[in-house]
Amino acid sequence: MIKLYFKQAFHLLGENKLLSSISIIGTALAIAMIMVIVITLRATIAPFAPETHRDRMLIFRFAGLQNKSNVNWQSNGAIGYNTAKACFKAMTIPEAVSITNIGQETMLAAKPAGEMESCSVLQTDDDFWKIFEFKFLSGKPYDNADFDAGADKAVISEDxxxxxxxxxxxxxxxxxxxxxxYIVCGVVRPVSKLAKYAYAQVWIPLSSTNAFTATWGDDNIMGMTAVYILAKSKDDFPAIRQEADRLRTIFMAGHPNFDLLYHGQPDTYFVAAQRYSSNNPPAVKEAIRQYILTLLVLLIVPAVNLSGLTLSRMRKRISEIGVRKAFGASRGELMMQVLSENMLYSLFGGILGLVLSYVAAFLLGGMLFSVDFVSNGVEDLRTMCVDLLFDPTVFLLAFLACFLLNLLSAAIPAWRVTCTNIVDAINER
Known part of the structure; x- marks a missing residue:
């Protein structure tokens, strides 16, 4: 019997092509937009290689230098290597602490006497390889001895x-x-640009460049480095921040004319993603409200419109349901028919919506992820884990919400017809 209901549903799809297409496309767009938002959010905070430990990472990228004798004077930016080492490397609570330059740089790479190639380079210390989990295809990363010696070694991506x-x-x-x-000491799998703190095509020791000693500002406190802290557990975050404050107090005792301002850092991964400058606090609550509001709008508005279309379609079928009731169809059979038809519409819409979400992520990647996702789209999709791109729980919840609204808009009038006089139903009263 269920098989017959689905056959009838397929037949109705052909009979009402316009309404059927609108229902399917509307469901698909609602689900696709929700999935795109979720993919964008998960790319910001969800763990994926090599940023496998985002949930227990703390990030310090900007600081403020305040002159005690002039409260109106403040300089903001990255800190120097010696400052980062004194204030963070000496910590005992974290599992690992890594110091890198503040961001990737574009450099020219070439085989000796060969053609130049532009590449993205990240300068790191040896603990970088303990915090970020890279897949080494051959060789190994440079170690502490290499870093201390300022060795001209490099890890490069396969591509x-x-x-x-x-x-x-x-x-x-x-x-x-x-x-x-530089001598190649290791080769790793290509990294997605969405791994914003680990991404590069070439990784070299920070100690092999002038970023290691570069400083600016009074007392040479500021510089060109960022700090990444891997906690043993996220429960250690408060203790790590306290230890960082204690080490800062000790370090700044040697610079009595200045205060080093952390501006609420080190940040969790999500908070760091909302911090766009050194002296402006990230609008975390506002970002969360915007995500929730956007998801609700994308879910409710299309679903309500679809429910209106479904209700209109069901009203046209009241007489049909009345005739079927006159020939002995039970309430259960009538409701099962309605259920199968809407399940078919929602199923087609859900599959199409899932496909559209990946197409949108690929074509609109530059806008959604703030990276050149279009030119590097295939590579980024390949290097990101499937779990990041597809969250079955979110997809099923979005699909279920659309299905329930569609079902209610069809089932309620159908149920009312089964409760009315057959003559009134046939005459659409």
């Missing part, structure tokens, strides 16, 4: 290795980076 050497088997080979020779 960069092929661009420079035509193969990924390049450990031990030498290439030029801004005209300085």
């Amino acid at each position: 960069m290795a092929r661009r420079l050497f035509g193969t990924s088997e390049v450990v031990g080979k030498t290439f030029l980076l801004n005209h300085s020779a």
Whole structure:
């Protein structure tokens, strides 16, 4: 019997092509928009390789330097390596602390006497490889001895290795980076640009460049570095912040004319994503409200419109339901028919919506993720984990909400018809 209901539903799809198409497309758009928002949010906060431990990471990228004798004077920006080392590296509570330059730099890389290639370079210390989990295809990262020695070693991504050497088997080979020779010590899988703090195509020791010693501002406190802290548990966040404050007090005792302002940092991953400048606090509550409001609007408005279409379609079928009741159809059979028809509409809409969400993420990636996702879209989709792109729980909740609203708008009039006199139902009264 259920098989017959679905056959009838398919037949009705062909008979009412316009209304059926509007219902399916409307459901698809509602689900697609919700999934796009969720994909965007998960790309911001959900763990995926190599940023596998986002849930227990703390991030420090900006500070303020306040002159005690002039409260109207304040300088904001990144801190120097020595400042970061004194204030964070000495911590005992975290599992690991890494210091890198403030962000990726574009450099020219080339095989000796070869053609130049532009690449993204991140300068790190050796603990960087303990916080971020890279998949090494060959070789290994530079270690503490290499970092202390300022060794000219480099880890490069597989795609960069092929661009420079035509193969990924390049450990031990030498290439030029801004005209300085580096030896490849490891090759890793390509990293998605959505891993904003770990992404690069080439990783080199911070100690091998001038970013290691570069400072600015009075007393050489400020500089060009960022700090990433991996806690053993997110429950340790308050203790880590307290320890960071204590170490800052000790360090600043040697600079009595200044205060080093943390501006509420180190931040969790989500909060860091909302921080766009050093001296303006991130609008976390506002961001959460916007996400919730957007999801509700994207879910409720299309669903209400779809329910109106479904209700209109059911009103046209009141006489049909009355005839079926006159020929002995039970309430259960009538409701099952309505259920199967709406399940079919919602199923087609859900599948189409899921496909549209991936198409939108690919085509609108530059706007959604603030990266050049279009030019690197295939690579980014390949390097991101499937769990990040597809959250079955969210998809099922969005699908269920649309289905229930569609079902109620169809089932309520159908149920009312089954409760009315057959003659009135046939005459649509």
